[in-house]
Amino acid sequence: MVKVLILGQGYVASIFAVGLERIKLGELEPHGVPLKDELSIKIDQIEIVGSYDVDKDKIGQSIYDVAKRYHKGNVPESLKQILIRKGIHLNSLRNLSIATEGLDDNNTLTDAVDTLVQEWLDIKPDVFINVCTTESFLPFNSKEELIDAIKKDAKDRVTATQVYVYAAALYAKKVGGAVFVNAIPTLIANDPSFISLAQESNLVIFGDDGATGATPLTSDILAHLAQRNRYVKSIVQFNIGGNNDFLALTDKQRNKSKEYTKSSIVKDLLGYDAPHYIKPTGYLEPLDDKKFIAMHIEYKSFNDAVDELIINGRINDSPALAGLLVDLVRLGKICVQRNTFGTVYEVNAFYMKNPGPKEMASLPKIIAFERLKPWAGIKEN
């Protein structure tokens, strides 16, 4: 059994919950779940046991109620059992015209963290999945600096995600092992402060920024070109969508962190920093969760012939990430079973846009997957 606790009951978490329950009911094949039922832990062993948010309209409601806003078809009844609790806010929804409330509104951070840990000792989750809205953040220089910021109640210095990881570490230490899956761009698996904290607290961290959308495809296409020693002259990648995540990215500071993450792949994959423009570009409400992507790549082939590729797509953002989470929660639990704490590059390299730890490069996803399978105990067919 893998007990999962959701941090941020938005689009991704709702699709994750609906899809998972439908697979367990036999209504759905596990499309979009890379390791399907090949792991030692099966999909039907995953159980959602809790959920947190800071949207006033969601707190106190069931996952069922909230999921109905995002999923057009039937929502499984089993999701009526879990009510959404009040989480950490810290301005994570600013500029989004959503009425919010958080544990930190009238409490110090220390008190808020205590509350969380107490609740979790009650709920007993194995895995936390962090699917909050993209935040504007600053990394930490050391574990001490992080602990200090929380102790000093420095609400402008820390983000919701950073507080959640801290609380998860305290919890993991008490129960002997837990997992934090960071599916958003905030640097956690890439921040040595958090890795060090995790290692000494029996916490597994996967991160950062779930590898969905255009970037993993770009990664594999660049690998395709690199293997043929084609010289990439320029890369353009546009993204536009209509979900809350794109709306949040119109906030300039948040967009910055995303941009940093995504652009690092070019040099990692090609070996040189080909001129590129890779950005989540805009928000257009009617596109909803199905974003539009446009890529243009120009490169030199043999004898300096110039070729061009143009790639367009309509891609459902949230299901892509939700499907990866079905693997990540199980891989996390396997780490706990193996007493492997800190972070795991073999996992991050495939599932994350910005795979931690910091010093590791991006790999072509196709190759990362080949290397993941033996780590996960899956035999080559």
Next chain:
Amino acid sequence: MVKVLILGQGYVASIFAVGLERIKLGELEPHGVPLKDELSIKIDQIEIVGSYDVDKDKIGQSIYDVAKRYHKGNVPESLKQILIRKGIHLNSLRNLSIATEGLDDNNTLTDAVDTLVQEWLDIKPDVFINVCTTESFLPFNSKEELIDAIKKDAKDRVTATQVYVYAAALYAKKVGGAVFVNAIPTLIANDPSFISLAQESNLVIFGDDGATGATPLTSDILAHLAQRNRYVKSIVQFNIGGNNDFLALTDKQRNKSKEYTKSSIVKDLLGYDAPHYIKPTGYLEPLDDKKFIAMHIEYKSFNDAVDELIINGRINDSPALAGLLVDLVRLGKICVQRNTFGTVYEVNAFYMKNPGPKEMASLPKIIAFERLKPWAGIKEN
């Protein structure tokens, strides 16, 4: 030193010759050559020593003269040394409104083969690269049947390529080792008759059908989807170009063999035969060697969300293949050095659309490349 003999001095062979000489002159980087200068044999050790064709306008001319028709810029003077000789015809240019003459016009096949072998013993090539126009062909059931057809002068049963391989085998046996790179769709590395002939004649065969154009990209994109367990609903791939190869494919029978080769990848890569329409579709003269490709892929993601990818490209056909040949001639020579005869799946899996031997499946090209490198003695960086 790798001595190369060209069979079919068309677009590909001309760009191969021009690009190779320009790289040797230091005018050009080896873009489009996958293994660059990482092999034990370096690019500047390749020397073109002979060329054959059946186009009356080419026979007797130098590669320099012919290459000027295909390459817009300066053609290296060194290509003035090699004159094009009369090759095997056997209707390989039918329907192409080109005036032709072949060794087989006034000779039996046996005599034509004798002539070739005699000339080759004189020229002493290490590697034959076959870049004739796409042929309409039938595979053989056994080596004996092949030998019998040539002995009986069955000019309707055999194609130019098949005769060239037979002659190359006779030559290889006499000199102790040679290589035949089959870059066109005629089944050679996939025909057990030829593999058996090669093994007993000290011939290395690489084939079949150089992995250029849209298909290797399609292969890597399908692998990308398969790894995420996305369920592919449909695949469309159009190709249109204006070079002689596209013109030849308007000939229905030739198109058929091409279609067979290309479609096999879908099941190999996905594990199921997703409905697909993958064809070289048409000929349009002004597109010249820079073909236009259009792909459409629709698939199911997690929770049965439906995504779409559309990929368009303008891709120079001949340089893509020519760049691969720069590796293949060197890898072939390495096989001879290692006394490895017959065919080599590790090489074919990356460089060929239809990698022989027959019983082996298509691999995603990105993975095939990862497996090729250790075989070729290249260290992981």
Next chain:
Amino acid sequence: MVKVLILGQGYVASIFAVGLERIKLGELEPHGVPLKDELSIKIDQIEIVGSYDVDKDKIGQSIYDVAKRYHKGNVPESLKQILIRKGIHLNSLRNLSIATEGLDDNNTLTDAVDTLVQEWLDIKPDVFINVCTTESFLPFNSKEELIDAIKKDAKDRVTATQVYVYAAALYAKKVGGAVFVNAIPTLIANDPSFISLAQESNLVIFGDDGATGATPLTSDILAHLAQRNRYVKSIVQFNIGGNNDFLALTDKQRNKSKEYTKSSIVKDLLGYDAPHYIKPTGYLEPLDDKKFIAMHIEYKSFNDAVDELIINGRINDSPALAGLLVDLVRLGKICVQRNTFGTVYEVNAFYMKNPGPKEMASLPKIIAFERLKPWAGIKEN
């Protein structure tokens, strides 16, 4: 009131029926109906009064029953009133693996025509809309030749459409006026034999081949380039779909007539015959009625700069045509009211791919629409 009789109860006719009834019920805006409610005859004055087909599975069923196969949502109950009658076959569904029966199976053509005319005198339609499957056909040289073929029961010489027009002319003469909208490629409005027959029989003919899909868009884009005097070097247009019409076009002879129609626009619009490849290319079942199109246009701009446009689309085939029919039946009735018989270029130029009469060229659709409005009595805003 405009009473409409359907010939060929397939995808288009079913969507036409469903959409029309839903607009009348107020469930739907008239999207896709160019003249909306700007005509003197309003949309809610259109009434479907009869339907014919030769598919055994449809004859005797109601439009409601058949429409349920094509329209995913609710089908209006009003469509239960009209039962589908047995029509003219003449091999129009050959190669489609559909069990058929037709009035012509056990009757002479003359008898079949008599039956139709008798039934129609009973039903009293104002307008026939012909949305049969694309046929393989031969035009007629004269009205006499047509009449002769029917009299001689030359079932191999005439198509279902040609017989229907002949019957409609007999009917129109008796009732003083009727309309035949030919939405398929068979030349009717472009065949002087039928125009002459129509003129003396009080029949209005609109045709040929409803202007849907990629071609009208191509037309407007070519006009866009022509107006800037850009020199078009090449045009590629692929189409692939999964409805019965695409399946029928895999039948080589049918495809031929379609190709003829579509290609004529290039010279009409550009003034020169730019090299082009414009074809409905293939059939792929999972695409269903939503075809995939891919266009590539390369042209010279000022100072001989070379530009490229690539246009892709997913376009629902049947609704596009069904929306035009909502205008055409009303425009036809207006012709009868005005005593205008034969064919009307002002109407055909906008609504048809191959606008009759024969001697008239294709116009850019945007301009054709500007000229249609005054003809239809619509004031410029």
Next chain:
Amino acid sequence: MVKVLILGQGYVASIFAVGLERIKLGELEPHGVPLKDELSIKIDQIEIVGSYDVDKDKIGQSIYDVAKRYHKGNVPESLKQILIRKGIHLNSLRNLSIATEGLDDNNTLTDAVDTLVQEWLDIKPDVFINVCTTESFLPFNSKEELIDAIKKDAKDRVTATQVYVYAAALYAKKVGGAVFVNAIPTLIANDPSFISLAQESNLVIFGDDGATGATPLTSDILAHLAQRNRYVKSIVQFNIGGNNDFLALTDKQRNKSKEYTKSSIVKDLLGYDAPHYIKPTGYLEPLDDKKFIAMHIEYKSFNDAVDELIINGRINDSPALAGLLVDLVRLGKICVQRNTFGTVYEVNAFYMKNPGPKEMASLPKIIAFERLKPWAGIKEN
């Protein structure tokens, strides 16, 4: 004879000069010149008589010298005759890392204007074409306010373009007639202050913002959809290029004015303000003058079927505008011959993105062209 004076000797002006001279030499067809040689004034009657810039590297050089930087092939020798003079600066190149000098550096605006008018009385141009870099600007409320700003030497209030128009008006009054073609986004033909000034000064103004790139195509495609009453759900249009104009647009304030201009077309053409994201998005140097565009349009067809169009292009930016200028200078001269001063909507509607005067809407370009031809005295064929 039409004597042309260039304001801003950048990419567009250089391609204009090269292309014009090559056409006059018979080296080139007038591709990209909409009215070809159909006007009463022929292309070979156009003569370039002067040029101004504020780039230190250009002042004092000949057009020939400067054009060599932009045009890859041979530049006609005749362009050696015209030397580039020092123009008005006013920060128009700020943030572009170009060393500049302007007449306004050490002079009052009044003196700078006097210098210009004196020089022009010497050179005797008929037409000024303004192809300066996109500026950040504020419109004027009245002619008086404009005159006042110049008199008071308010260098922060006025832009180079605004000063040039003012000087051109003074000049036109003295010589009895002149033309100012404003091909950049600064509102001139849309600013009633300038129109009023022009009318009383015998100046013709065409503007604003030459209709090149993706926007006119978008306009015609939206018209195509509007005519079929398809309901547009969303419109995305990305643009990225590598010329100085795209670099200038990374300057936030300049980008703003461009955005304003381009977005106005949606409501004008559709009749409702469909949600849209239409922006020049980014700068990527290797794309040079050949920008990449990507458009996505989603709309409802009949029976609420949802269709999608995706349009990509590689479009040479400068030649597109340069070709229009060949018409505009001649149409301007025709206005002077007809004593038509102020601005002319018939001309602007086709050639401009933001056609003045202010109160006039955007028309589909195809229709605007149909209306232009009779105005220009061109007979329908």
